[in-house]
Ligand SMILES: [Fe+2]
């Protein structure tokens with residue numbers, strides 16, 4: 314199937330949000346290096362951070378091939394209002410339970426997203442999606458093992474996990490904020506849409522959380538944290554970007 | 570990353586073996602002389618076990634504390650290539666700590682106890698990590714030259730006699746050589762870059778030279794005590810020998826890049842083949858190793874906080890109610 318000009322525009326919008334999510338969450342997860350609750354978790358979060366940042370690079374490379382700037386310029390030279398990430402990924406790492414719950418919600422959604430994109434009519438993306446979904450499988454396995462382990466192990470762990478769930482759930486729903494071009498993407502077989510993704514995600518995460526002894530709030534009672542896809546962000550993003558680009562901006566023309 | 574094992578020169582020479590069964594001791598020493606590896610369940614002198622625990626534990630602490638100065642630059646690494654490489658490198662260092670704690674555990678000291686001794690200040694770690702990484706260029710110098718020093722030390726130790734330690738070191742050395750390549754590449758980019766980049770790397774090198782000269786520790790005079798440990802292949806090379814190996818390999822490479830080392834007396838004596846240098850300030854070394862360096866308190870505070878924040882997780886893993894569940898997807 315040939316992709317229309319409108320379709321290309323819609324793809325760019327979609328790639329930016331996917332890539333920005335991956336870059337920012339990868340960056341956040343990398344902050345656990347050296348600080349995890351057990352050494353094995355330092356190492357795991359660090360691995361997943363590398364994968365996430367690597368995946369964002371693959372997305373920015375597709376964007377470059379579509380006429381956007383080179384990946385370093387895209388990633389290191391924008392301000393927060395030019396980013397399209399959801400609010401969930403912007404928050405500091407906080408306590409371990411927050412980072413774990415965020416990792417679980419996000420990666421479950423991402424696993425489904427790339428499963429869907431593996432059949433996209435936009436072949437460059439479908440190709441990368443097939444590779445990425447194989448890697449994310451290990452991230453979701455990791456998340457589920459820990460959710461299971463900590464959900465009901467002790468009273469404290471249950472309390473902490475439930476609190477983290479309640480905090481992250483509205484943020485997680487922000488992953489699925491609809492874009493401007495959902496219909497074009499669906500019509501041209503590029504991506505089925507955020508609504509479909511959210512439905513699948515909810516069906517998948519709910520029984521896992523319940524089995525771990527946690528309560529999932531009814532989705533109708535929650536206001537999703539929207540705005541990120543359109544450049545409206547939490548106050549956490551801009552300082553993070555300033556830190557991330559501190560060295561790069563010493564001399565953007567220099568080779569580092 | 571690591572500095573050499575420190576051996577207390579005041580220990581009485583016969584103290585290492587005085588209570589050991591002479592027949593078993595002779596068998597043990599014959600095995601080591603023949604190049605055998607000692608395994609966890611094998612008989613070994615008490616003092617062999619003690620020295621190894623201390624040495625491997627210090628090495629493990631050095632890896633985990635060593636991840637901190639560079640770790641603070643992960644979030645600031647310029648560009649995808651450096652960002653990915655630095656995360657991978659620091660992750661490797663934490664992985665080294667994990668491997669080494671496991672190796673030390675085979676000798677009977679649990680990881681939790683070792684980490685407690687680290688954060689209480691009871692056990693030591695390599696002194697270099699008590700200095701700050703002030704700019705991005707500091708991380709480049711660390712990754713190149715501190716990792717290079719670590720390789721000199723670890724390659725020597727990997728010929729040692731304790732099986733679990735030497736096997737861990739084989740894996741570690743393979744990874745360290747990537748770190749060194751990454752660090753060297755990083756320094757080359759800075760040293761051949763813009764005037765600002767060259768200035769950054771020169772300043773970082775000037776800052777890091779004294780800690781690098783301290784890295785292998787003060788001259789160790791050969792005592793009966795060190796001779797025994799060398800015979801047991803616990804200690805593999807003298808501090809001065811390792812420092813010479815390091816200088817011989819890296820000073821020419823540093824000079825090739827047009828960088829200046831802050832020691833006017835540094836030169837190779839063509840007759841002896843040995844490097845001459847201004848004697849490092851060992852008083853400062855002692856002060857820093859005993860807790861009074863620029864970052865000792867900060868490093869341990871970070872580690873202590875990580876341990877405290879993670880306590881509930883470790884408790885949840887030990888809980889009788891916790892269960893292993895096969896992942897669903
Ligand atoms: Fe690694």
Ligand SMILES: [Fe+2]
Pocket residue numbers: 570632661662665741745
């Ligand atoms: Fe290491």
Ligand SMILES: [Fe+2]
Pocket residue numbers: 570662716719744745748
């Ligand atoms: Fe290293």
